[in-house]
Amino acid sequence: MCFAWKLAASVRGFNVEERQIPVECDITGICEEAPRDQQDAVNQIIQDFQASVQSLDIEGWQIPVECDITGICEEAPRDQQDVVNKIIQDLLKNNTTLQSDELVPNNSPRLNPVEDNIELCVSREKFQVLVRSSDIKGESGRFRRQEDSLDIPDECKEIGICEQAPKDQEDAVNKIIEDLLSKNQHFTSDVLPPTASRRKGADEDNMELCDSTVRLHAPQMVRDNNDNWHRVLNTNQNPVQKFRVEICSKSDESCSGIMTLQSGYSSRCVQKYVMREMETVNDKNEVVKASLPLPSCCSCVARVM
Incomplete structure (x- = not known):
C-alpha cells in the first residue's frame, strides 16, 4: 500500500x-x-x-541450493524477467534511483588488512542492489575537513565514524532534513536481524574469536579513504540515516585464547569495512550522495610471525 x-x-x-x-x-x-x-x-x-x-509466482520458483543457504540469489526464473523489467522501468520513470554499494578500494591501507594477514575463512565480497526513491539532486562536491581542523574524539578517529559533529552546521543540517522529510524523502535505515536465525545456522554453543559490538549507527561524520571527514545528513534531533555496523572491541589485538595456531603464526582481530552510499552535506550546504566506508565486521586473521 x-x-x-x-x-x-x-x-x-x-x-x-x-x-x-x-x-x-x-x-x-x-x-x-x-x-x-x-x-x-x-x-x-x-x-x-x-x-x-x-504475477510473480514465488511459490513455484526453483531456488538453487547455494542460494537457499545464503538467502540471496543473482539468478531468477526466466519467466519472471519481463514482469520484473516492467516494474523496474515504471519505477525509473517515476525518478526512482538505484542504490549501489561499492567495494573498499584495495589501495587503502587503513581499510584493508596488510598482505601478511591470512584469512581463516574463505569468503567473497558481493554487491547487493537496493531500490529506493529519491528526489535529491545535489551538485558534485563534498564537505571535507582534515582531522586537525575538527574536534573529533579519539574513539571516532580510531574507527572513522562519529555520532557527533561540529555544532556550526547543526541548524543548517536540521533544516535540510526537515525540508526533505516534508517532501516524503526516504532515507536508508537498516534493520538488525533477529538474535536467533535457524537459516543462518546460529547456535548458542558458537563462540566468537573476536569481541565486537553490532548495532545501528547514525553517523554524523565519516572519514573517507583519503582521511577527509564528511558531514553526513544526520543530527541528534533527526537521526534519519541508520546503518548496521560491527565494531571490534579491541582491534589489532590477539584473537581468543581458545584458538591455537601452528608454530610460526599469530592471530589478531582486524576491523573490516564496506562502502555504503549515504546523503552528505558539502560546505555549501548542498546535499550530495557519497560512498563512504563503514565498519562491517570484526575478523580473526592469522599472520606470519
Missing part, C-alpha cells in the same frame, strides 16, 4: 494542494478519508501494482 501511494503521488493531476482536509486530519497529519475525485486513479494504481505482484 505504501508503494502504491508513492506511485500515486507522482501521477500528474494528483493535486494535493487543492484537497479539502478535515480539521481532525490536519491536526494529526494522517487521514483515513480522501477526496473522492482521486479514488478511481488511486484504485487503478493499486490494482496495477497488485496484479504485477500476483
Whole structure:
C-alpha cells in the first residue's frame, strides 16, 4: 500500500494542494478519508501494482541450493524477467534511483588488512542492489575537513565514524532534513536481524574469536579513504540515516585464547569495512550522495610471525 501511494503521488493531476482536509486530519497529519475525485486513479494504481505482484509466482520458483543457504540469489526464473523489467522501468520513470554499494578500494591501507594477514575463512565480497526513491539532486562536491581542523574524539578517529559533529552546521543540517522529510524523502535505515536465525545456522554453543559490538549507527561524520571527514545528513534531533555496523572491541589485538595456531603464526582481530552510499552535506550546504566506508565486521586473521 505504501508503494502504491508513492506511485500515486507522482501521477500528474494528483493535486494535493487543492484537497479539502478535515480539521481532525490536519491536526494529526494522517487521514483515513480522501477526496473522492482521486479514488478511481488511486484504485487503478493499486490494482496495477497488485496484479504485477500476483504475477510473480514465488511459490513455484526453483531456488538453487547455494542460494537457499545464503538467502540471496543473482539468478531468477526466466519467466519472471519481463514482469520484473516492467516494474523496474515504471519505477525509473517515476525518478526512482538505484542504490549501489561499492567495494573498499584495495589501495587503502587503513581499510584493508596488510598482505601478511591470512584469512581463516574463505569468503567473497558481493554487491547487493537496493531500490529506493529519491528526489535529491545535489551538485558534485563534498564537505571535507582534515582531522586537525575538527574536534573529533579519539574513539571516532580510531574507527572513522562519529555520532557527533561540529555544532556550526547543526541548524543548517536540521533544516535540510526537515525540508526533505516534508517532501516524503526516504532515507536508508537498516534493520538488525533477529538474535536467533535457524537459516543462518546460529547456535548458542558458537563462540566468537573476536569481541565486537553490532548495532545501528547514525553517523554524523565519516572519514573517507583519503582521511577527509564528511558531514553526513544526520543530527541528534533527526537521526534519519541508520546503518548496521560491527565494531571490534579491541582491534589489532590477539584473537581468543581458545584458538591455537601452528608454530610460526599469530592471530589478531582486524576491523573490516564496506562502502555504503549515504546523503552528505558539502560546505555549501548542498546535499550530495557519497560512498563512504563503514565498519562491517570484526575478523580473526592469522599472520606470519
